[in-house]
Amino acid sequence: MTTTDVPFCERYCVKPGTRVDLNGIDANEVGDFESKKQAKSALKHLREDLIKLQERFYAWDKRSLLIVLQATDTGGKDGTIEHVMQGTNPQGVEVTSFKVPTAEELAHDYLWRIHKAVPARRMIGIFNRSHYEDVLVVRVHDLVPESVWRKRYDEINAFEKLLVDSGATILKFYLHICKDEQARRLQARLHDPDKRWKFSKGDLKDRALWDDYQAAFTDAISLCSTAHAPWYVIPANHKWYRNYVIANILVETLKQLNPQFPEPEEGLDDIVIV
Ligand code: ADP
Numbered sequence: 135m136t137t138t139d140v141p142f143c144e145r146y147c148v149k150p151g152t153r154v155d156l157n158g159i160d161a162n163e164v165g166d167f168e169s170k171k172q173a174k175s176a177l178k179h180l181r182e183d184l185i186k187l188q189e190r191f192y193a194w195d196k197r198s199l200l201i202v203l204q205a206t207d208t209g210g211k212d213g214t215i216e217h218v219m220q221g222t223n224p225q226g227v228e229v230t231s232f233k234v235p236t237a238e239e240l241a242h243d244y245l246w247r248i249h250k251a252v253p254a255r256r257m258i259g260i261f262n263r264s265h266y267e268d269v270l271v272v273r274v275h276d277l278v279p280e281s282v283w284r285k286r287y288d289e290i291n292a293f294e295k296l297l298v299d300s301g302a303t304i305l306k307f308y309l310h311i312c313k314d315e316q317a318r319r320l321q322a323r324l325h326d327p328d329k330r331w332k333f334s335k336g337d338l339k340d341r342a343l344w345d346d347y348q349a350a351f352t353d354a355i356s357l358c359s360t361a362h363a364p365w366y367v368i369p370a371n372h373k374w375y376r377n378y379v380i381a382n383i384l385v386e387t388l389k390q391l392n393p394q395f396p397e398p399e400e401g402l403d404d405i406v407i408v
Contacts, residue, residue: 142382146366148359156348161312163369173374180381185221187388192226194393198253198302202261205309206347207337208319210370211262217377228253231262244268245293255301265290269354274346287357294363304363307380308355309370313344
């Protein structure tokens, strides 16, 4: 049996109730691909499926799809959105990037800004960072006491259950890169004039806290991978493999939802437009 005989939806999913071992997951994995070229061509075909499925999903107007992307700095959230969603109809896709909360956001509960951004029926919503920041950066930087962030895993599970019960399908992807790969990517940002704008000295402070972040990611993924809103840990050192795996899981998920074009009105056959 080759590795790809196990569907990606199963292979990269963190089973609810288990503890993920991020160190034990090879960020360099490339599955059965023999070259980047082969994977890129496979992605192109998958995207054609994704575009058709999105068109149906939008017309169907029965459910929403929420995609949560989390990663360490340079993990590839922006690139994933750009390459996986290329060619989909922008009218049906919404991307929300969650930054340091504003004063207004901080004056509310941490899920307030998240709930407002949850996609409506028929939409695919992508969260570039998310409510998980409230158990990641907030925990690592001690922005609230442990007694506050500790409760959030249960709160998040309950919140996501509410969304699913209300018609959302939720997929959560952790883009798993290793520390050496992060060093290469940060260095590349410094060298490339077109990428320098992405470099922030703050990224180095967070890099120094790598182990604390890995511990926080481990807890977030392990405690919040549920049957209703699973976490997937995606090997992401090779961007082309990451894109392929995520596109594959999106296509499989949409196929299972089986969206249908609504029935047209009766009696349209004889209409001639003059
Ligand atoms: P990105 O790195 O996603 O491309 P930025 O460079 O603007 O975008 O970084 C966004 C910053 O906002 C990150 O440092 C992230 O940790 C921070 N952030 C997001 N959500 C929260 C939150 N709830 N509390 C504190 N900081 C947050």
